[in-house]
Structures are given as C-alpha cells and as structure tokens.
Amino acid sequence: MCRVRVAAVSYLNTIPFIYGIERSGFFPYADIYLYPPAECADAISSGRADIALIPVAEIPSISNIKIIGGHCISATDNVRTVVLLSESPVSEIKRIYLDPHSRTSVRLVKILAKEYWKIIPEWIDLTDYESVTPSEGDGFVLIGDKVFDYETKFRQKYDLSHEWYKYTGLPFVFAAWVANNSVPETAVADLEKALDYGIKNIENAVNQDRRIDRKTAYKYLTENIDFNFDNDKRESMRLFFRKLEKLEEKTGPG
Numbered sequence: 001m002c003r004v005r006v007a008a009v010s011y012l013n014t015i016p017f018i019y020g021i022e023r024s025g026f027f028p029y030a031d032i033y034l035y036p037p038a039e040c041a042d043a044i045s046s047g048r049a050d051i052a053l054i055p056v057a058e059i060p061s062i063s064n065i066k067i068i069g070g071h072c073i074s075a076t077d078n079v080r081t082v083v084l085l086s087e088s089p090v091s092e093i094k095r096i097y098l099d100p101h102s103r104t105s106v107r108l109v110k111i112l113a114k115e116y117w118k119i120i121p122e123w124i125d126l127t128d129y130e131s132v133t134p135s136e137g138d139g140f141v142l143i144g145d146k147v148f149d150y151e152t153k154f155r156q157k158y159d160l161s162h163e164w165y166k167y168t169g170l171p172f173v174f175a176a177w178v179a180n181n182s183v184p185e186t187a188v189a190d191l192e193k194a195l196d197y198g199i200k201n202i203e204n205a206v207n208q209d210r211r212i213d214r215k216t217a218y219k220y221l222t223e224n225i226d227f228n229f230d231n232d233k234r235e236s237m238r239l240f241f242r243k244l245e246k247l248e249e250k251t252g253p254g
Contacts (some may be wrong), residue, residue: 003029004187007049009175010034011144012211013073013081013225014053019205020198027187027194036101037143037175044178046157051179053192055104056237057244065178068188071195072229074236075173079161080224081147082174084109085154086139090117094137097126102143104174109141111243116167145211170236171226199227 006021008014018034021027030051035043041058043049044065051068059067084106086093096108096113111152113119134140134154141160142150151157164172177195179188198205206217226233 003182005037005049006032006191007040007043007052007054009037009040009053009073010031011037011081012209012217015142015205015209015217016198016202016221016227017071017195018055018198018207019201019208020194021191023201023204024194026197027190030185030191030194036076038101038103040175041103044180047180049116049179050183051187053175053177055102056173056176056240057104057107059176059178060241061245062161062178064181066181067176068179068183069177069192069195070229071177071192071199071227072173072233074171074226074229074233075161075174075224076171076226077162077165078159078224080147080151080220081145082108082141082143082160083147083151084139084141084158084160084163085150086158087134087154088136088139089156090113090139091119092137092185093119093121093139094166095124096121096141097124099126099141099143102174105143105160105242107247108164108172108240110249111240112160112163112167114247116163128135147213148216165234168236168239170239171233172243173229173233173237173240176229176237176251194216195227201241 037055041054044052045062075235161172175191206214
C-alpha cells in the first residue's frame with residue numbers, strides 16, 4: 001500500500017483523531033501533518049495531502065474531493081473553543097476582529113451577525129491579539145486552545161455553536177474529513193477504524209497531551225465536542241452551505 005498523506009488540525013479537539021491514527025495500528029501507511037484549520041484546506045486543494053480534516057466552509061470551493069466517513073468535529077450546543085468575546089452586549093458591538101485560522105468561524109459569525117443578531121459591524125482581520133487593546137464596541141472571534149486563556153477576561157462571551165443552535169435548532173459542524181477522488185476506499189476504511197479507536201480511547205489520548213490539564217481536556221472532548229457525523233450534522237452542514245452561498249452573493253468570499 002502506498003503512503004497516504006493526512007492533514008489534520010493541530011488543536012485539542014483533534015487529539016482522539018491523531019491518537020487513533022498514530023497508535024491504533026489500523027492505518028500504518030499514513031503520514032500525518034498538523035496545521036491550523038485553514039492550512040489543512042490549502043494542503044488538500046494544492047495536492048500536498050491526500051486526506052484532510054478541513055473547515056466545512058472550504059468544502060464547496062475545492063474541486064475533486066469527496067466527504068468521507070462518519071466522523072467530524074462538531075458541537076450539539078456549546079463548543080467552548082469558537083467564541084465571540086466582547087466587553088459589550090452583541091447588540092452594541094461595532095467592530096469584530098476575526099481570527100484568521102478558521103475560515104468557517106469567520107463565515108459563521110458573519111451569518112449570525114446578519115441573520116440572527118441583526119448587526120452590521122466593521123470586520124477587521126486579527127493577526128495579533130496581543131497588539132489590540134479592547135474597548136467598548138469591540139468583539140473578538142477567537143478559536144482553538146487559546147480560548148481557554150481568554151474566555152474569562154471579557155464580560156460577554158458568545159459561543160458560536162450555541163448561537164447557531166439557538167438560531168437553527170441544529171448542531172454545528174466545524175470540520176469534516178475529505179479525500180481526493182483518487183484515494184482508495186481501503187484507505188478510507190482504515191482511517192475510519194483508526195478514528196473509531198481514538199474516540200473510544202479519549203482518556204488515553206488526553207494522557208499523552210500536555211496543553212491543558214487532563215480533567216479539563218477530557219471534559220471538553222466528551223461534553224463539548226461531538227465526533228459523530230450523523231444525519232442532523234449533515235443537514236446542518238447543508239443549511240450552512242446555503243446560507244454561505246447567499247452571504248457570498250452579497251459580500252463576496254471572505
């Protein structure tokens with residue numbers, strides 16, 4: 001079997017996936033590369049990866065790929081690590097600084113702002129959070145492990161998955177597994193077995209990681225993250241695609 005290049009997200013929420021691929025023995029011919037979410041999409045679109053876990057907002061724009069398997073990164077309600085933080089209530093937010101590492105979160109907050117919160121903020125790319133002094137009317141979209149460090153430093157926190165759930169009644173899918181059309185089904189099947197193994201061994205996976213304490217990591221992975229790509233998740237993803245298309249018809253990509 002030829003080597004298969006797998007791109008995955010280098011965040012806490014993928015610990016079970018990485019553990020399964022590296023430790024299960026079900027996918028011994030995989031070479032795994034860790035990137036921020038947006039770079040995973042770039043890796044598969046450029047041909048640097050054969051299989052990738054990518055932000056769902058990128059899926060419609062990449063040709064010659066297919067969604068694979070029954071696993072994803074999603075949340076039925078609060079995800080905790082994709083948030084809008086502010087000193088002001090959402091109705092009073094005038095500027096929103098955007099984390100560049102997740103294009104899905106950027107699109108999601110824009111949809112929520114337009115359709116649910118009914119606000120028209122100024123959108124600002126955030127390259128270095130530490131260089132910004134928050135003031136009234138500022139909001140910050142932060143994703144990933146750094147949210148644990150900042151979530152208690154603001155008066156207001158809006159969990160974007162929870163806001164989507166309140167708006168649509170559906171869970172939100174942040175990332176899904178995709179493969180180039182040339183990837184054989186045997187590789188997809190081996191990936192599935194490896195991912196299953198990782199999810200069934202979350203406690204062991206957490207014990208191998210030192211980013212945050214084990215209790216917090218285990219609670220987050222078992223209570224906030226939902227790895228099952230079921231029918232509700234697929235329906236939610238299709239709804240997100242429709243809203244994304246409508247948004248970009250008016251504003252353009254980004």
